[in-house]
Structures are given as structure tokens and as C-alpha cells.
Amino acid sequence: MTKTALITGATSGIGHATAFEFAKHGINLVLCGRRLDRLTTIQKALEKLTHVHILNFDVRDKAETLKAIASLPEPFKTIDILINNAGNAHGLDPINEGSLDDWDAMMDINVKGLLYVSSAIIPQMTERKSGHIINIGSSAGKEVYPKGNVYCGSKHAVLAITEGMRIDLNPYGIKVGAINPGLVETEFSKVRFKGDKIADSVYKGFKALQAEDVAEVIYFVVSRPAHVNIADVLMFCTAQANSTILKKDI
Template sequence: MTKIALITGATSGIGEATAYEFAKHGIDLILCGRRLERLQTIQKALERLTDVHILNFDVRDKKATKDAIESLPENFKKIDILINNAGNAHGLDPIDCGSLDDWDAMMDINVKGLLYVSKAIIPQMTERNSGHIINIGSSAGKEVYPKGNVYCASKHAVLAITEGMRIDLNPYGIKVGAINPGLVETEFSQVRFKGDAIANSVYKGFKALQAKDIAEIIYFVVSRPPHVNIADLLVFPTAQANSVTVKKEF
């Protein structure tokens, strides 16, 4: 029976790459994001491989999130796989200079948005006693680095929520896990540094992970046998040893 996956943050980066990877393997898709044109472009590209439905909303808006998921047509209502991928970093400032707006954006998207989407989908999984939730964390959820303060806090929260979900949903046979990438070359740094030139230098001098690398890992995780749950996975590019140790060659 064909599975249905809902992916948040599907308009770029890891979310988009995961959509393409899942489509290759015949998984039906619900793609969520704020950029309608991007969603429509990806939908058109993937419809030749699988059935695709798009939802245009912002995970920070709890009513919009609930309404969007409740609006799903009957043939897309049974969600087998939830990929909580939507997330952002904003700024890289010491705690005394941090922007309240940046802090709000990170907590609202990375933590509250993940909770809003999960809250809307988990009840159908518990009712069926089946489902798989993957939360996209970060190596920043494993360690705190200079000027990472609130972003690291948001990703530590993702890991705590993941562990809490796994415990609470265990009686229902629902798989829950986190995938925590290190440096992945996506739009991430453009957002973090607000398009600043420094964003272009983040991935210079070494081979960073690519969104496709993480998408392939996500598919591996969801394709394990029913008795296997990959609960927590940390992945770095070979050049990276931890958040601040990266072997660069110029």
C-alpha cells in the first residue's frame, strides 16, 4: 500500500530534496511551505512520479497550520510519515547583542511550528497505532557554540521534544527519531546572515554536505523494517569534527 508523507519546509534545501527522494520511491507527498510558486513548481515536477498535494501556510501560525491540515482531501488524510523539516537560523550574535525578532523567529519556527504541525497529525497516528515522525534537528542540538545561543537552544529543544514524543507515543507503536546534520550547503546561511556576503564564505574551502545527502539518509530511515527505529542520527561532512572544527583548504 502506498505511503503518504507530509514534509514541512518543502520549498528548498533538505525539504525539497526529500520530496524528490521520496517521489523516486513512489511515496505520495503533501508538501508544505510559505512560497506558493515554489510549491507549485515542485508539484509539477514530481507529479509524473507520484501523487502530490500542496499546502501553503506558515508553521508559526497555529490556526493556519490546523486549518491547512484539516483541509486535506480524503485521499491524503492518512499521513504515514511526518518530516518536521521547517526551521531557520537568524543572526549569529553574542547573547548581549541578539535581536529579539531573530530570537522570536527561531523559537516560533523551530520549536512552536514543529509542535503545531505535530499536534495536528499525531491524533490520526495514535488512532491507527502506526506512523513515523522524523524531526530535523542539527548538530547545534548536541553542543553549544559561540554566538549560537538561541539557535542552539531551539535545536536542543527539538531533541528534547523528539525524546518526549518517542516515550509518549511508544504505546501506539509510532516511530519517532531525529536527524541532526552538521554543515549542509543550502539557503540556510543566506537566511542566517540576511543575504550578507559572509554567507557565501561559509561553505568555502571544504566539501559540505548537500541537501541530497540528507534526503537519502531520511529515506533510509523511513525504509527500515517495522521493528527498527533509528532514534537519533548525527551526520557531518568529513571535513567537520564538531561545530567549530572544520578542515578547510584555500
């Protein structure tokens, strides 16, 4: 039976790569994102491989999120796999110099947005007593590094929520897990450094994880037999030992 996956943050990075990986394996897709032009482009590319529906909304907006998911047409209403991927980092400041707007953006997207989308999808999973939820965390959810403060806090929250979900949804046979990547070469740093040129140097001198590397792990997790749940994955590129130790060739 063909499954349907809903992916947030599908217009770039890990979400985009996961959409392509899932499409290769014939999984039907509901792709969510803020940039309609990108969603449309991805939809056209992937419709050759599978059935695709797009939802254009911002996970920070509770009403918009619930309305968008409620609008799914019948062929896409049953979500078997939820990939809570939408997330971001804003700024890299010590706590005493941090921006309240940056803090709001990180908590609203990384934590509240994840909860809004999950709230819209979980009831149908509990009713069917089946489903699989994967929350995209970060190595920043495992340890705190200098100037990481609120971003690390948001990703620690993702891991706590993931564990809570797994406990609460256990009676319903729903799988819940987290994928926690270290440095992944995506638009992430451009957002974090707000377009500053320093973003270009983040991935120089070593081979960072690529979005496709993470997407392959996500597909591995969702393709396990019914009795197997991969609860937690921490993945680094070979050059990275933890959040602060990185082997660079320059």
C-alpha cells in the same frame, strides 16, 4: 501499500531534496511551505512520479497550520510519515547583542511550528497505532558553540521534544527519531546572515553536506523494517569534526 508523507519546509534545502527522494520511491506527498510559486513548481515536477498535494501556510501561524492540515482531501488525509523539517537560524550574535525578533523567529519556527504540525497529525497516528515522525534537528542540538545561543537552544529543544514524543507515543507503536546534520550547503546561511556577502564564504574551502545527502539518510530511516526505529542520527561532512572544528583547504 503506498505511504503518504507530509513534509514541512518543502520549498528548499533538505525538505525539497527529501520530496524528490521520496517521489523516486513512490511515496505520496503532502508538501508544505510559505512560497506558493515554489510549491507549484515542485508539484508539477514530481507529479510524474507520484501523487502530490500542496499546502501553502506558515508553521508559525497556529490557526493557519491547523486549518491547512484539516483541509487535506480524502486521498491525502492519512499521513504515514511526518517530516518536521521547517526551521531556520537568524543572526549570529552574542547573547548580549541578540535581536528579540531573531529569537522570536527561531523559537516560533523551530520549536512552536514543529509542535503545531505534530499536534495536527499525531491524533490520527495514535488512532491507527502506526506512523513515523522524523524531526530535523541539527548538530547545534548536540553542542553549543559561540554566538549560537538561541539557535542552539531551539535545536536542543527539538531533541528533547523528539525524545519526549518517542516515550509518549511508544504505547501506540509510532516510530519517532531525529536527523541532526552539521553544515549543509543550502539557503540556510543566506537566511542566517540576512543576505550579507559573508554567507557566500561559509561553504568555501571544503565539501559540505548536500541536501540530497541528508534526504538519502531520511529515506533510509523511513524504509527500515517495522521492528527497526533509527532514533537519532548525527551526520557531518568529512571535513567537519564538530561545530567548531572544520578542515578547510584555503
